[in-house]
Amino acid sequence: MPVFEVHFHFPVQDLWVDGALLGTRQELTFDGRRAFVQLPAHVNDFGLDQQLAWTYRAITGGTPAPEAVDAGEPAPQRWTSALVSMVRVGVYFPVDVTVPAGSDDPSILTRISELARKEAETARALLKTYLDLASATAGQYWLGTQADVPQITWITRIYDEEGVWVRAGFNEPLVIRSRPAWTVLTEQTHLNLLARTAGKEQPAIAEAFLRDAAYLGMMGKDSAHTLLDAAIACEIKIKAMLLDLASPEQRSLVELAVGKNQQFSQAALALFDAGTMAVVGRSLKADDRELFKAVQALFEARNRIAHRGESPSMEEVRKHVATARSVFAWLDSLAGPAA
Numbered sequence: 001m002p003v004f005e006v007h008f009h010f011p012v013q014d015l016w017v018d019g020a021l022l023g024t025r026q027e028l029t030f031d032g033r034r035a036f037v038q039l040p041a042h043v044n045d046f047g048l049d050q051q052l053a054w055t056y057r058a059i060t061g062g063t064p065a066p067e068a069v070d071a072g073e074p075a076p077q078r079w080t081s082a083l084v085s086m087v088r089v090g091v092y093f094p095v096d097v098t099v100p101a102g103s104d105d106p107s108i109l110t111r112i113s114e115l116a117r118k119e120a121e122t123a124r125a126l127l128k129t130y131l132d133l134a135s136a137t138a139g140q141y142w143l144g145t146q147a148d149v150p151q152i153t154w155i156t157r158i159y160d161e162e163g164v165w166v167r168a169g170f171n172e173p174l175v176i177r178s179r180p181a182w183t184v185l186t187e188q189t190h191l192n193l194l195a196r197t198a199g200k201e202q203p204a205i206a207e208a209f210l211r212d213a214a215y216l217g218m219m220g221k222d223s224a225h226t227l228l229d230a231a232i233a234c235e236i237k238i239k240a241m242l243l244d245l246a247s248p249e250q251r252s253l254v255e256l257a258v259g260k261n262q263q264f265s266q267a268a269l270a271l272f273d274a275g276t277m278a279v280v281g282r283s284l285k286a287d288d289r290e291l292f293k294a295v296q297a298l299f300e301a302r303n304r305i306a307h308r309g310e311s312p313s314m315e316e317v318r319k320h321v322a323t324a325r326s327v328f329a330w331l332d333s334l335a336g337p338a339a
Contacts, residue, residue, distance in 0.1 A: 209233035
């Protein structure tokens with residue numbers, strides 16, 4: 001069975017490398033696949049120099065080698081250390097069709113493209129693992145977080161066993177995401193945001209965590225991180241609301257319940273039932289039993305991640321993020337006329 005190779009190109013956030021690494025290509029086996037990681041040799045590597053209107057660079061800066069400066073050579077050509085902004089990841093893959101030399105049969109090219117598309121996830125996982133290690137263990141924290149997922153950009157090319165370019169390709173799929181009607185900025189909301197901006201107001205911590213969870217869920221990023229953000233958002237929100245709504249007489253007991261004293265703090269789920277009932281006379285369990293069960297499921301999933309290292313599916317996580325949004329709406333209602 002013929003074995004082809006596909007080249008994927010990923011933007012990276014200033015991978016800081018020794019100049020001796022530029023232009024190198026290291027092979028490895030990842031997830032059962034032969035693969036390689038290649039760093040650019042110069043600022044216009046990977047075909048960037050062939051695009052007249054393209055301003056992207058594979059190397060964005062660094063420390064020029066003294067000999068390059070002395071020789072009057074363009075500084076970007078030789079470096080003692082460099083900031084790499086594009087990395088090539090190649091994956092070798094078998095092709096289950098016969099490919100005649102120089103064939104341009106559409107059905108064959110389509111099949112090759114389909115097979116190459118499947119290898120995109122291998123390349124993405126490979127680079128993510130590498131960047132996670134570099135950012136967390138090699139001091140390059142600016143490379144991103146555990147939640148970041150490398151996105152394929154630039155030209156993807158496929159080569160046959162003879163190194164001949166196959167005129168088939170791969171592009172990231174176009175993703176169209178709907179925008180909820182309630183999120184449209186009205187004039188009133190816009191002016192309110194500007195007023196809060198003038199006051200240098202920052203989002204509340206709970207809202208910031210929910211925002212992060214919603215964004216990560218939308219982007220299909222790290223599912224465990226997304227779920228943890230959603231659970232943290234709910235826990236912070238319920239505790240903050242109880243403290244805000246507590247009467248002076250209730251304040252000391254509420255502070256115990258929400259964790260001011262760890263010895264007496266209550267489990268987060270209990271705060272949505274007995275906690276809110278004691279403070280405002282309402283309970284999520286009584287108001288919306290199904291939502292209460294969904295909150296319970298959210299915290300149980302959080303505990304499985306924290307204690308057993310489980311990794312939930314993104315489909316499950318998106319349901320939990322939706323639960324968190326509904327919980328926020330219910331909690332906000334406690335401060336209204338019904339409270």
